[in-house]
Amino acid sequence: MKKKVPLHSATDWLNTFVEPKKKETHIIGLGGAGCNIAKYLYEKGFKGTYSCLSNVERTDLPASVLFIEHHIYSKEKQLQLILKRVKGDKEVPKPDLDTTIPELIEKRLKDNCRFILLVGLGGMTGSYLVKQVADYLKDKDKEFAVVCTTPFNFEGDTNEYADKIKDELAVLPNFYCFSNESIREKYGNMTMRKAFAMANEEVWKICKELFKE
Numbered sequence: 001m002k003k004k005v006p007l008h009s010a011t012d013w014l015n016t017f018v019e020p021k022k023k024e025t026h027i028i029g030l031g032g033a034g035c036n037i038a039k040y041l042y043e044k045g046f047k048g049t050y051s052c053l054s055n056v057e058r059t060d061l062p063a064s065v066l067f068i069e070h071h072i073y074s075k076e077k078q079l080q081l082i083l084k085r086v087k088g089d090k091e092v093p094k095p096d097l098d099t100t101i102p103e104l105i106e107k108r109l110k111d112n113c114r115f116i117l118l119v120g121l122g123g124m125t126g127s128y129l130v131k132q133v134a135d136y137l138k139d140k141d142k143e144f145a146v147v148c149t150t151p152f153n154f155e156g157d158t159n160e161y162a163d164k165i166k167d168e169l170a171v172l173p174n175f176y177c178f179s180n181e182s183i184r185e186k187y188g189n190m191t192m193r194k195a196f197a198m199a200n201e202e203v204w205k206i207c208k209e210l211f212k213e
Contacts, residue, residue: 023143024048025211026113028105028133031126032056033149034119038065040200041118041207049113051105055125068102073124081124093124101136109136114211115144118203121177122151122158127165134172145174145210147203152180152195174210178202 025048029038035052042050042062050065052058061067072095073081081093101109109115115137119130130146137144146169150162169175180199184190187198 023112023114025116026051026108026111027116027118027207028052029054030117030119030129030133031123032120033123034117034126034130035061035067036196037118037120037147037149037200037203040197041204044204046204046207048116049108051108053102053105053125053129066104066108068104070102070125070129072097072099072128078124093128095128099128099132101133105133106136109133109140109142113142115142116207116210117144117146119146119148120151121148121165122155122162127162131165131168134169138172143211145176146172147176147206147210148178149199149203150177150179150181152184152199154192176206176210178206 027038027041027046027048027050029035029050029052032054035054035058038050038052039061042065050062052061052065052067053070054067055069055071055073057069058067073093074096077093077096117130117133117137119126121127121130130148134144134146148166148169150166151158153159166177170177178199180195183195183198183202190198
C-alpha cells in the first residue's frame, strides 16, 4: 500500500522551497553622522548588512562594515562652503569632484535587498550623497527608506541648510526625520556625548518600526 504523506509535511516543504525568502536589510550610513548612526545600530544588534561612506577615514567601524572613504569636495571647496554657510547661504552646494557612486556601493545597491539610508542633515558629504543614492534606488524601483536627523542648535549655522534638504527629501514615500534639538527642548542641556547618544537611540527606534513583516 502506498504510504500517505501527512499534510503538515507538504506544508513544511512549501514553506521551505516555494515561499519567497524575506529580503535582507542593508543599512547605509552617509557622511560622518550617518556613519555614527549606522555604528550605533550595529552595536544595538540591528540585523542586516552595513555600508558606510564618509570623507574622513573611519577606523572605529566594525570589520564587517564596508567602509569607503569618498570625497566629493576638494579642500578648497570645503573652505568656501564653510564661509558661505557662516554668511547664511542655504543653497545645496555643488561638488567639484567626481560624484559617481563608488562601484562597491553600487554593486550592493543592485542586490535584492531593502535599504535604510542614514544621514545627519546639515553636513556636506552626507547631505549630498543621501539624495544621490535615494534617486538611484528610486529609479531602480528598490524598497528603501531614508532616516535622517536635523542638527542640534549648538552645532552652528547648519539648520537652514538642513531644512532645505529635508524639504527636498520629504517627497519620498518612506522619509523619516528626527529633530535632534527636540531632545534638548525636552530634557534640557546635557553633554554633547549624551545628546548624540540619545539622538541615535531615537533613530534606532524609528528603524525598528521599518519593514515589519
